[in-house]
Amino acid sequence: MRRYDDQMEFVKKRIADLEDELQDTRRDLVELMPRQLADLLMSYRSCESRQDYDHWTCEVLDRIASGAERDPSISHLEDRGWCPLCKGGSSGPYSRGFALPEGLMRHLTGRGNTAQCPVTRAAFRMARYALRDEFRAADEAKRRATEARRATERLFLVDPSSPPCLLDERLWFQKERSAEELVRAEERLRDLNFQVEINENVVAYKLQYEEFVVLADPRPVGRIDFCVFELAKNKRRSCVATFRMMDNWKNDLTEKFRRRLVDACNTLRTRGSRSGAVRKRGAGSDTFPK
Numbered sequence: 702m703r704r705y706d707d708q709m710e711f712v713k714k715r716i717a718d719l720e721d722e723l724q725d726t727r728r729d730l731v732e733l734m735p736r737q738l739a740d741l742l743m744s745y746r747s748c749e750s751r752q753d754y755d756h757w758t759c760e761v762l763d764r765i766a767s768g769a770e771r772d773p774s775i776s777h778l779e780d781r782g783w784c785p786l787c788k789g790g791s792s793g794p795y796s797r798g799f800a801l802p803e804g805l806m807r808h809l810t811g812r813g814n815t816a817q818c819p820v821t822r823a824a825f826r827m828a829r830y831a832l833r834d835e836f837r838a839a840d841e842a843k844r845r846a847t848e849a850r851r852a853t854e855r856l857f858l859v860d861p862s863s864p865p866c867l868l869d870e871r872l873w874f875q876k877e878r879s880a881e882e883l884v885r886a887e888e889r890l891r892d893l894n895f896q897v898e899i900n901e902n903v904v905a906y907k908l909q910y911e912e913f914v915v916l917a918d919p920r921p922v923g924r925i926d927f928c929v930f931e932l933a934k935n936k937r938r939s940c941v942a943t944f945r946m947m948d949n950w951k952n953d954l955t956e957k958f959r960r961r962l963v964d965a966c967n968t969l970r971t972r973g974s975r976s977g978a979v980r981k982r983g984a985g986s987d988t989f990p991k
């Protein structure tokens with residue numbers, strides 16, 4: 702046992718030494734840049750969270766791209782120039798330099814299946830490694846705050862394959878509704894015959910249709926999302942079909958909803974029959990359409 706512990710200790714120390722050496726190499730590479738650019742690329746120390754880091758990288762990229770000089774000798778037709786950091790250009794056979802600013806930005810970020818600039822790659826990895834303790838602490842603080850909110854705030858069951866979520870959780874780039882907007886969305890769901898099930902602080906807007914269940918998600922501004930899945934079937938995300946209704950739809954809402962629901966159910970039946978798991982229709986009672 703003692704020998705195993707010693708070996709593990711040795712491996713951990715070796716990995717830590719290699720990580721430090723790698724970090725030194727990244728710093729050396731960045732410091733080969735002109736002083737002003739090197740200082741810019743190493744100005745990450747005020748970041749205290751991943752969000753700060755994301756803002757910082759955007760600012761750095763904007764400043765590098767805006768400082769790139771056009772080189773008229775490589776194109777008279779469009780603005781093109783070389784990377785101000787690595788002096789590289791496009792690897793394409795018919796073009797030199799990068800189109801400014803979009804082509805250069807793709808090179809600096811590695812976006813769009815492009816090989817990233819070795820200097821920004823080293824600089825951003827250096828920053829993330831140096832900030833790893835801050836990220837960890839910020840992630841932990843965020844996790845605790847979310848746990849505290851989950852114990853006291855209303856949670857929404859919107860997907861059978863995921864735990865209930867907070868009003869503003871997993872909305873990606875969508876904003877959450879205000880309390881008044883949420884009441885209006887609930888009225889719309891009641892008009893579509895949805896039942897509101899409340900279990901402690903978890904609410905679910907639910908509708909049963911033939912052998913399927915529909916869960917509604919009224920949280921995002923401007924629309925209601927629906928998740929359809931088969932009653933009593935396993936709760937994998939691949940077994941659901943989704944559709945949505947926009948708030949600005951005014952006419953024939955029941956019919957619009959019914960058509961989308963029938964399409965979603967047919968999609969699930971087709972998937973079920975492909976996997977040889979066809980279930981007899983009519984296993985549940987219908988509450989829709991009227």
Ligand SMILES: [Zn+2]
Nearest residue numbers: 784786787818
């Ligand atoms: Zn470059």
